[in-house]
Amino acid sequence: xxxxxxxxxxxxxxxxxxxxxxxxxxxxxxxxxxxxxxxxxxxxxxxxxxxxxxxxxxxxxxxxxxxxxxxxxx
Amino acid sequence: xxxxxxxxxxxxxxxxxxxxxxxxxxxxxxxxxxxxxxxxxxxxxxxxxxxxxxxxxxxxxxxxxxxxxxxxxxxxxxxxxxxxxxxxxxxxxxxxxxxxxxxxxxxxxxxxxxxxxxxxxxxxxxxxxxxxxxxxxxxxxxxxxxxxxxxxxxxxxxxxxxxxxxxxxxxxxxxxxxxxxxxxxxxxxxxxxxxxxxxxxxxxxxxxxxxxxxxxxxxxxxxxxxxxxxxxxxxxxxxxxxxxxxxxxxxxxxxxxxxxxxxxxxxxxxxxxxxxxxxxxxxxxxxxxxxxxxxxxxxxxxxxxxxxxxxxxxxxxxxxxxxxxxxxxxxxxxxxxxxxxxxxxxxxxxxxxxxxxxxxxxxxxxxxxxxxxxxxxxxxxxxxxxxxxxxxxxxxxxxxxxxxxxxxxxxxxxxxxxxxxxxxxxxxxxxxxxxxxxxxxxxxxxxxxxxxxxxxxxxxxxxxxxxxxxxxxxxxxxxxxxxxxxxxxxxxxxxxxxxxxxxxxxxxxxxxxxxxxxxxxxxxxxxxxxxxxxxxxxxxxxxxxxxxxxxxxxxxxxxxxxxxxxxxxxxxxxxxxxxxxxxxxxxxxxxxxxxxxxxxxxxxxxxxxxxxxxxxxxxxxx
Numbered sequence: 002x003x004x005x006x007x008x009x010x011x012x013x014x015x016x017x018x019x020x021x022x023x024x025x026x027x028x029x030x031x032x033x034x035x036x037x038x039x040x041x042x043x044x045x046x047x048x049x050x051x052x053x054x055x056x057x058x059x060x061x062x063x064x065x066x067x068x069x070x071x072x073x074x075x
Numbered sequence: 076x077x078x079x080x081x082x083x084x085x086x087x088x089x090x091x092x093x094x095x096x097x098x099x100x101x102x103x104x105x106x107x108x109x110x111x112x113x114x115x116x117x118x119x120x121x122x123x124x125x126x127x128x129x130x131x132x133x134x135x136x137x138x139x140x141x142x143x144x145x146x147x148x149x150x151x152x153x154x155x156x157x158x159x160x161x162x163x164x165x166x167x168x169x170x171x172x173x174x175x176x177x178x179x180x181x182x183x184x185x186x187x188x189x190x191x192x193x194x195x196x197x198x199x200x201x202x203x204x205x206x207x208x209x210x211x212x213x214x215x216x217x218x219x220x221x222x223x224x225x226x227x228x229x230x231x232x233x234x235x236x237x238x239x240x241x242x243x244x245x246x247x248x249x250x251x252x253x254x255x256x257x258x259x260x261x262x263x264x265x266x267x268x269x270x271x272x273x274x275x276x277x278x279x280x281x282x283x284x285x286x287x288x289x290x291x292x293x294x295x296x297x298x299x300x301x302x303x304x305x306x307x308x309x310x311x312x313x314x315x316x317x318x319x320x321x322x323x324x325x326x327x328x329x330x331x332x333x334x335x336x337x338x339x340x341x342x343x344x345x346x347x348x349x350x351x352x353x354x355x356x357x358x359x360x361x362x363x364x365x366x367x368x369x370x371x372x373x374x375x376x377x378x379x380x381x382x383x384x385x386x387x388x389x390x391x392x393x394x395x396x397x398x399x400x401x402x403x404x405x406x407x408x409x410x411x412x413x414x415x416x417x418x419x420x421x422x423x424x425x426x427x428x429x430x431x432x433x434x435x436x437x438x439x440x441x442x443x444x445x446x447x448x449x450x451x452x453x454x455x456x457x458x459x460x461x462x463x464x465x466x467x468x469x470x471x472x473x474x475x476x477x478x479x480x481x482x483x484x485x486x487x488x489x490x491x492x493x494x495x496x497x498x499x500x501x502x503x504x505x506x507x508x509x510x511x512x513x514x515x516x517x518x519x520x521x522x523x524x525x526x527x528x529x530x531x532x533x534x535x536x537x538x539x540x541x542x543x544x545x546x547x548x549x550x551x552x553x554x555x556x557x558x559x560x561x562x563x564x565x566x567x568x569x570x571x572x573x574x575x576x577x578x579x580x581x582x583x584x585x586x587x588x589x590x591x592x593x594x595x596x597x598x599x600x601x602x603x604x605x606x607x608x609x610x611x612x613x614x615x616x617x618x619x620x621x622x623x624x625x626x627x628x629x630x631x632x633x634x635x636x637x638x639x640x641x642x643x644x645x646x647x648x649x650x651x652x653x654x655x656x657x658x659x660x661x662x663x664x665x666x667x668x669x670x671x672x673x674x675x676x677x678x679x680x681x682x683x684x685x686x687x688x689x690x691x692x693x694x695x696x697x
């Protein structure tokens with residue numbers, strides 16, 4: 002399934018790359034792309050693990066860029 | 076400016092003031108350092124705090140950490156003024172970057188902001204504001220002036236002008252009246268429209284476009300991936316070099332600790348990768364924004380990158396190079412004027428609703444005096460026999476195909492057309508001439524093809540399911556390099572594969588179609604381009620690039636935008652890496668000061684960002 006997340010207030014391009022890198026490594030994530038410009042992360046993930054994956058992604062985002070607000074769009 | 080940015084501006088103004096005061100008092104009073112301390116704190120008190128917090132989170136080597144170590148190091152060796160200055164300039168640069176990125180984000184998202192918030196649903200004779208998701212097919216909605224069209228539908232009442240700029244890039248308003256189809260995402264400029272909904276929100280044009288835009292960030296260009304990989308190794312390498320620089324010369328070669336620590340601190344300032352990382356996606360983003368402003372939607376920056384080096388462009392014929400609508404393209408009288416021949420045909424065909432008859436009447440374009448038309452007899456499969464009064468004389472016209480002429484023993488004295496259908500006209504046994512009706516070539520096609528050649532496209536190819544001779548004739552008229560006719564949809568994939576194998580190394584092949592029946596080809600090409608995207612779901616799904624209007628000439632804009640973006644990206648990468656490496660060398664040698672280093676960080680990112688923003692400002696030559 003596809004999940005779209007908005008990272009509002011994401012202000013460091015290098016952090017965006019780091020977050021993307023780590024989210025890609027999560028188990029159950031087939032692909033992930035975080036665009037610094039649109040502040041959107043699009044993930045293709047396994048449906049059965051979606052809650053865990055989103056929680057894990059939220060942790061990664063808070064760790065690397067605490068200023069950004071993590072919002073699940075759909 | 077956001078609240079955060081305003082607060083930062085005030086902090087930086089205060090910091091600059093104290094910095095200036097410190098410079099004045101320095102050397103005159105022993106307590107001058109207090110001014111510098113206040114200046115440092117005002118500009119960057121949060122930087123060391125963030126560095127500590129991030130280290131606790133396991134994040135080393137971020138810009139906060141680097142700036143903290145660099146400035147503390149400088150203070151430690153007594154370069155107070157420079158430490159404060161570096162912090163101040165670093166923050167000014169960050170503020171500017173933040174502002175510039177915000178600004179371009181906003182200008183592009185505004186452009187794409189076509190999402191309708193509500194629909195005025197008519198329920199039991201009353202209007203009600205509802206979520207567009209809740210409206211079903213067949214429901215009636217009202218669209219008032221200034222409102223966005225929330226769902227695709229057909230106008231049942233009212234007239235108005237629609238602004239379709241967000242969909243097509245076209246700034247001319249489109250006039251709509253009863254029975255006209257309207258697309259969601261356009262804006263009603265004037266007049267109240269009552270519309271019967273024909274599509275659910277999820278299937279509507281606006282939802283399709285938004286999905287496309289949202290996914291645009293999913294596919295990244297090679298240059299973007301390169302720069303993130305580069306940044307990943309750049310910072311650790313420079314930080315390690317800084318450590319070596321600070322420790323080895325004093326320990327092994329008796330260098331002075333202060334000098335080498337100062338140089339190492341300069342290294343740390345230059346080691347932030349942000350200028351690089353920010354400027355590349357910003358350029359691509361600007362390029363995508365410029366393209367969408369011209370009615371060209373791209374599904375990712377990788378396609379923007381690919382459009383810069385097209386070698387072969389393959390076109391579908393019907394609906395792409397041609398309009399797919401039949402029109403009178405030739406009137407060939409053997410005697411009399413063209414106008415006269417067309418008039419006779421239009422009178423003769425007046426009562427017919429056959430597509431050919433409609434084209435003839437459209438071409439004639441004047442009103443027909445019905446009293447002049449006498450008895451009309453239809454000869455199925457052949458044409459018609461019509462009696463028309465021409466002054467005092469009664470004309471017995473035969474209008475139809477070659478078989479009709481043969482049957483009536485009339486000799487056709489001119490050549491029929493290859494590309495279209497010919498209609499022959501005779502008065503009794505006297506042959507008058509022929510009218511040719513054919514699929515017309517789009518107006519801007521000759522210009523588009525010329526532009527593509529001028530832009531360095533090596534080969535222009537046309538594939539068509541139409542008869543080979545028709546294809547050949549159109550191809551010759553347009554000056555295409557290759558034409559393949561009589562192809563079934565499956566054959567087109569084979570042809571494209573063959574062309575792919577023949578293209579130049581490192582260049583790309585684009586296929587341009589109207590999205591009908593050519594999804595497999597769109598997918599197989601390096602860049603699949605669908606034209607007339609609005610309204611055709613299949614096209615939006617299958618293509619990589621969607622041209623919203625019916626203009627092949629938009630390809631030229633797309634190429635120009637992608638080349639401009641590619642140039643900017645290249646400039647930024649070379650400039651940023653070049654300046655950084657230069658400053659690293661100069662500061663290792665002790666020639667560049669920390670001031671130069673801060674330019675290497677902040678100055679470079681400001682310039683790179685300003686350069687990146689240029690990508691958004693593309694003007695078409697028209």
